[in-house]
Amino acid sequence: MPKAGKRKIPVTVAAEGPSNSSKPQSSRTLIRKFHVLLKQQTKLQNEPQTAQIAQLLKDIDREINNMGGLPVYQRMSTIGQGIDRGGGSERVLIGWLRGLNFSKLEGRRKHRLLEVGALKPDNYHSCNSWLDVTAIDLRSQHPSILEKDFLTMDPDEHRGKWDIVSLSLVLNFVPDARDRGRMLELAHTILCPGGLLFLALPLPCVMNSRYTTLEHVKALMEIIGFTRVEERWKAGGKMIYWLFRKVDTASSNARREQFRIKVVLRQGNRNNFVILL
Numbered sequence: 239m240p241k242a243g244k245r246k247i248p249v250t251v252a253a254e255g256p257s258n259s260s261k262p263q264s265s266r267t268l269i270r271k272f273h274v275l276l277k278q279q280t281k282l283q284n285e286p287q288t289a290q291i292a293q294l295l296k297d298i299d300r301e302i303n304n305m306g307g308l309p310v311y312q313r314m315s316t317i318g319q320g321i322d323r324g325g326g327s328e329r330v331l332i333g334w335l336r337g338l339n340f341s342k343l344e345g346r347r348k349h350r351l352l353e354v355g356a357l358k359p360d361n362y363h364s365c366n367s368w369l370d371v372t373a374i375d376l377r378s379q380h381p382s383i384l385e386k387d388f389l390t391m392d393p394d395e396h397r398g399k400w401d402i403v404s405l406s407l408v409l410n411f412v413p414d415a416r417d418r419g420r421m422l423e424l425a426h427t428i429l430c431p432g433g434l435l436f437l438a439l440p441l442p443c444v445m446n447s448r449y450t451t452l453e454h455v456k457a458l459m460e461i462i463g464f465t466r467v468e469e470r471w472k473a474g475g476k477m478i479y480w481l482f483r484k485v486d487t488a489s490s491n492a493r494r495e496q497f498r499i500k501v502v503l504r505q506g507n508r509n510n511f512v513i514l515l
């Protein structure tokens with residue numbers, strides 16, 4: 239296993255909770271370790287491939303497998319949905335959609351929701367009459383969840399097709415900062431004009447990052463072409479939730495430039511979460 243050296247571990251950890259067989263702390267440790275390994279893996283994959291790198295990648299693979307891989311990560315996350323958050327993030331999104339009268343179709347077709355990173359098939363069952371949900375995940379745990387990497391979705395095939403896209407605790411799972419940016423841009427492309435993006439992250443990703451602040455996220459989202467509709471978090475809480483609306487914007491390259499590299503925004507003992515374009 240490669241040494242992380244003195245680098246700080248990125249705290250991109252979700253609000254995970256205890257499993258039946260483990261204490262909350264050990265579940266969180268496992269989730270954190272999983273994220274760290276994924277990040278190391280991506281970094282090594284992007285380096286010139288030598289025998290040493292190949293060996294390190296093998297070691298990481300073995301370590302991920304020894305931990306139980308994605309199935310164990312998903313199990314911890316499912317438990318976290320129930321315990322730490324008193325239910326999944328979908329409850330927040332449903333509340334906001336109802337507030338926007340989405341549940342009143344008045345003759346219109348159902349709203350098409352793409353749920354990315356779906357651990358369960360029935361998160362939106364209470365909204366069947368007004369939401370048409372497609373759930374995808376890297377590893378499907380149910381026949382009605384499509385096994386698909388969001389990042390490989392064809393932008394042309396999906397352009398403007400979706401009314402709502404949900405990225406709940408998915409961006410922080412993605413190890414590469416530019417892939418996180420790509421995810422947000424792809425969500426923008428596939429949403430219809432005025433479509434909604436639901437975003438949920440562990441609060442420390444935003445509030446305790448060296449490279450990310452609330453203002454930074456807002457500015458980044460504006461450059462991609464999103465305006466904020468809702469935001470929810472509380473001091474000392476575990477999660478931050480946003481609802482963004484797709485707007486027509488052609489942001490200049492100069493404005494995008496500031497989000498192409500990491501900039502230290504806060505000093506001190508912090509995590510390294512960042513989204514880059």
Ligand SMILES: C[S@@+](CC[C@H](N)C(=O)[O-])C[C@H]1O[C@@H](n2cnc3c(N)ncnc32)[C@H](O)[C@@H]1O
Nearest residue numbers: 315327355375376377386387388389406407411
């Ligand atoms: C922490 S779980 C979050 C689950 C749920 N959305 C929630 O809010 O609790 C992250 C899930 O996102 C999935 N995921 C990560 N990257 C993905 C991608 N590129 N495409 C599809 N699913 C992805 C993972 O497989 C994992 O099941």
